[in-house]
Amino acid sequence: MKRAIFKFPGVIVKKSDQPHKKKIPVLLPVLVLAVLCIGGMELVMCSYFAPELYARITAPVRTGIQYISDTSQEIWDKLCDTASTTATNASARLQNTWDQLQASWEEFTAPPEPELEELQLVDGQVAAPPPRPPADLDVTVLTVHDGQEYLTGGTQETVYFDQTAEPWAEEAYGSDKIGGYGCGPTAMAIVVSTLTQEVIDPIQMAQHCVDQGYWARRHGSYHSIVSGVSEAFGLTCTPLPPEEADLNTVAQLLSTGQLMVALMGPGHFTNGGHFIVLRGITLEGSILVADPASKERSLTTWDLELLLEELSASRSSGAPLWVVSPSLS
Numbered sequence: 001m002k003r004a005i006f007k008f009p010g011v012i013v014k015k016s017d018q019p020h021k022k023k024i025p026v027l028l029p030v031l032v033l034a035v036l037c038i039g040g041m042e043l044v045m046c047s048y049f050a051p052e053l054y055a056r057i058t059a060p061v062r063t064g065i066q067y068i069s070d071t072s073q074e075i076w077d078k079l080c081d082t083a084s085t086t087a088t089n090a091s092a093r094l095q096n097t098w099d100q101l102q103a104s105w106e107e108f109t110a111p112p113e114p115e116l117e118e119l120q121l122v123d124g125q126v127a128a129p130p131p132r133p134p135a136d137l138d139v140t141v142l143t144v145h146d147g148q149e150y151l152t153g154g155t156q157e158t159v160y161f162d163q164t165a166e167p168w169a170e171e172a173y174g175s176d177k178i179g180g181y182g183c184g185p186t187a188m189a190i191v192v193s194t195l196t197q198e199v200i201d202p203i204q205m206a207q208h209c210v211d212q213g214y215w216a217r218r219h220g221s222y223h224s225i226v227s228g229v230s231e232a233f234g235l236t237c238t239p240l241p242p243e244e245a246d247l248n249t250v251a252q253l254l255s256t257g258q259l260m261v262a263l264m265g266p267g268h269f270t271n272g273g274h275f276i277v278l279r280g281i282t283l284e285g286s287i288l289v290a291d292p293a294s295k296e297r298s299l300t301t302w303d304l305e306l307l308l309e310e311l312s313a314s315r316s317s318g319a320p321l322w323v324v325s326p327s328l329s
Helices: 028-048 049-108 181-196 204-213 226-233 248-257 304-309
Strands: 003-008 011-018 144-145 148-151 235-240 258-262 274-281 287-290 323-324
Touching: 011 258, 049 235, 181 204, 181 226, 181 258, 181 323, 204 226, 226 235, 226 323, 248 258, 248 274
Parallel strands: none
Antiparallel strands: 003 011, 144 148, 235 323, 258 274, 258 323, 274 287
């Protein structure tokens, strides 16, 4: 450290170039601490001996603390509400984005639309009610054995399932519902359960049809469902051209224990396309059916001419009329 030396007569002065530091009095912190301690003791004594005076003295402090507490809680609540709303909105946006991506992916990966003549062409609308009253009880009734419904009146009791009723209606047929699109698998469940004596319900049949490729998204079923399912369960399936389906031929087929699957077009059974089962014939020559979408239509009799007139116009995969026979083995 450099020092400047000044000489005066009889005196030598040394000046340092280091800045001069001010010293903080040591007694100041001690005094502040003493004041706080004395004030604290006085407040304690005041709260004990003069509570009313203590309350007046500390009221502003307590009010300030309460205000800070309330304000902090209000701010916290607002922050929580804002965070919750933001999270909810973000979740909704993410879900909407995911749904759009999923729909786009399904559309991108969906197989090309098949030829219309190969499809059932459902329309999801309710058909008109039967034009005739129910048949007499000695002609046909709906009965129940061991929890399973059967239709009487043919050469054998016909197992019956109603696709529009529980427990089948809301079950899946691919990405559709059996209640709206599952007349194909339900009709085939009726046929297989009746002719093989092994009850296959609509849920099981719908899954089988999806696995085998007979389900057509939003179109019901491919016409090949009839022959495909029949073969898979050991039944014989033979297409019958409508022009060959006269009353004598149909009577002979139905009276020998065979069933007929019919694809109906617009008329009394549907406004689009609908599978039903012809299950018997009365002594007067009226046809008994098992309509998988209507117990009422299944419990009345039908003229063969009307049924033939309302058959689908399709001629693919054996449509619109198939004869299904029990296995010969």
